[in-house]
Structures are given as C-alpha cells and as structure tokens.
Amino acid sequence: MxxxxxxxxxxxxxxxxxxxxxxxxxxxxxxxxxxxxxxxxxxxxxxxxxxxxxxxxxxxxxxxxxxxxxxxxAVKEQETQNSLLDSFIAKTYRGSAMRLVMQALGQEDATAEELAELRQLIDKMENKNK
Amino acid sequence: MxxxxxxxxxxxxxxxxxxxxxxxxxxxxxxxxxxxxxxxxxxxxxxxxxxxxxxxxxxxxxxxxxxxxxxxxAVKEQETQNSLLDSFIAKTYRGSAMRLVMQALGQEDATAEELAELRQLIDKMENKNK
DNA sequence: TCTTAATTACGACATTATTCGTAGAAAGAC
DNA sequence: GTCTTTCTACGAATAATGTCGTAATTAAGA
The missing domain is CATH 1.10.10.10 (Winged helix-like DNA-binding domain superfamily/Winged helix DNA-binding domain)
Structure with a gap:
C-alpha cells in the first residue's frame, strides 16, 4: 500500500x-x-x-x-472513500474490517455478477496469504 | 428484516x-x-x-x-452499528454496499477462517437469489 | 461532629459546521 | 450608457458537539 x-x-x-x-x-x-x-x-x-x-x-x-x-x-473518489472508510471502521467496528464486511453483506441483495466478483476477490486474498 | x-x-x-x-x-x-x-x-x-x-x-x-x-x-451493539453503517453507505458510497465491501476487503488481511466464513455467507446469498 | 473526598447537576464557553444576508464587481440586454 | 441579472467575497448568525468550572449533595473517616 x-x-x-x-x-x-x-x-x-x-x-x-x-x-x-x-x-x-x-x-x-x-x-x-x-x-x-x-x-x-x-x-x-x-x-x-x-x-x-x-x-x-x-x-x-x-x-x-x-x-x-x-x-x-482535487481529490480522488477512491482515495477519499478509503480514508473515510478507515476512520469509520476504527470508530464503529473498533478496527475490524471483517465485521463490517459481514454486516454490510448481510444487508445487501447482490446480483450473480457481484457475487462472482466477490468470490474472485476472496480467491485472490487466499493466495496472498500463502 | x-x-x-x-x-x-x-x-x-x-x-x-x-x-x-x-x-x-x-x-x-x-x-x-x-x-x-x-x-x-x-x-x-x-x-x-x-x-x-x-x-x-x-x-x-x-x-x-x-x-x-x-x-x-440501552441499545444493542449490532443494531447501532447497522444503523451507522446504513447512513455511511448512503453518504459515502451513494447507497452501494457492494462497493464498500469490495474496498473494505481490499484493505484487509483476512485469516483462512474468515475467508471460509465469507465464502459461506456468499453461498447463502446465492441461494437466496433463486 | 467536623472535615475531606467523591459524586451529580447545571450552566457557560469553545469549536466546528452550516446557513444565509448583503455588498460590490462584472456581464449582458436594451 | 443605464438597468438588470449574475456572480464572488465576506462576515455574521445559528446549531450541534464537546469541554469544563463551580456549586450542591452525599458519604465516609478522623
């Protein structure tokens, strides 16, 4: 990063x-x-x-x-969102991004495409761990 | 809900x-x-x-x-987080929880257990769609 | 009892964010 | 050129949040 x-x-x-x-x-x-x-x-x-x-x-x-x-x-959307997200996770989820992700997913009606994209992202994270 | x-x-x-x-x-x-x-x-x-x-x-x-x-x-942690999360998604991600999830995952170093849990959650969402 | 320490209640001040009124400059219509 | 509209600049009012000082009350200890 x-x-x-x-x-x-x-x-x-x-x-x-x-x-x-x-x-x-x-x-x-x-x-x-x-x-x-x-x-x-x-x-x-x-x-x-x-x-x-x-x-x-x-x-x-x-x-x-x-x-x-x-x-x-003069600032990028992604970067701004990221910085707001960091502080939101810190304040509201005591730093645990995973807890936020779980809750956010629970409220979401995702399309098949989005779910596929998610799985891909998870696979990528798995590989990074090794 | x-x-x-x-x-x-x-x-x-x-x-x-x-x-x-x-x-x-x-x-x-x-x-x-x-x-x-x-x-x-x-x-x-x-x-x-x-x-x-x-x-x-x-x-x-x-x-x-x-x-x-x-x-x-006098309020529950989960419910409070959920309500804050809703408003955060609305303000920062224009209502798209999926965009938030993707970004949050990108910043996270998840354990194998967490990834497994995530996959399970995604499977459950897939079934709900049908 | 008398003194000391801890607690609540209350009000005032500071800071930050938002809102808007007013003035003056600039541009355009005629 | 004069009038009208549109714009920027600026300062002040308002609102929400956070901060703390002070007074009154209660409890406890010497």
Missing part, C-alpha cells in the same frame, strides 16, 4: 459536493447548487461558501478565467 | 462510551472515564455530561439506587 492519505476528510456537505463533481466533472457553483437542490433545499450562497472553503482546504481547485469560476475536484 | 431502527445515531463521543459499556458491562461514570483516559485525556465532568445526555436520549439507562449511578447500555 503505497500512498496513504494524510488528511483529506471532507465534511458531510463537502462530500456531497465532491460527489457531484466526480459524477459530472468540473462545474460551476450554480450547477452544483442546482444538483443539490434536486435532493434538498440549499441557498446559492451556502453552496458557494462551502465550495470556497473547499478551495482553501485543497479539496477542489478552481479556474477563475471567466467570471463564473469552474471548480475541479 | 424485521426491526428497523428509527433514530439511534449516537455521536462520536457517545459511541465511544457505548463501546466501553458493551465491552465491560454496566458501569459508573468514574470507570468509563478512566477507560476513556487510556486513549486520550478527558475530564471527568465531560464524561459525566455526555452520559447524562445519553440518558436523556435513551441511549443508556441508569441505576440511581446508590449515590454512584450505574449506567447500562
């Missing part, structure tokens, strides 16, 4: 915004705010403010060429 | 305290505070205050017979 994340950790609102940028690519505050409003009511300046804070934190970068700034995600 | 949790959701500090009570059984503020201090410095009245709040929320109950109150967990 090479690159370990030092200190990402977006807040909940920040994560919501990152997800929009990951999904749709670089975009303006206006666009992000409208996306957010599909789910819940948020004021424009609220979204703006959070995205400004995210810029300061280095979670996004922005292109200020034109008056309407374009925001780019 | 019968009993769905309505509204548990302990905060981070509350969860820490619950974990101590789950592990060691009903105990006093003094005891819990000392356990917490194994990991980090916390004032006695801080712990007391949080446990009082937890009582108000129904996360614990307390026996006030003797002067030193004894606190009992």
């Amino acid at each position: 090479l690159s370990k994340n030092k200190k990402n950790s977006p807040t909940e609102s920040e994560l919501e915004i990152l997800q929009i940028l990951w999904e749709t690519g670089p975009n303006s505050v206006r666009f992000v705010n409208e996306k957010l409003n599909d789910k819940r009511e948020v004021g424009y300046t609220t979204t703006l403010k959070i995205m400004q804070i995210m810029t300061a934190k280095g979670l996004v970068t922005r292109d200020t060429e034109s008056r309407t700034h374009i925001y780019h995600p | 019968l009993s769905k949790n309505k509204k548990n959701s302990p905060t981070e500090s509350e969860l820490e305290i619950l974990q101590i009570l789950w592990e060691t059984g009903p105990n006093s503020v003094r005891f819990v505070n000392e356990k917490l201090n194994d990991k980090r410095e916390v004032g006695y009245t801080t712990t007391l205050k949080i446990m009082q709040i937890m009582t108000a929320k129904g996360l614990v109950t307390r026996d006030t017979e003797s002067r030193t109150h004894i606190y009992h967990p």
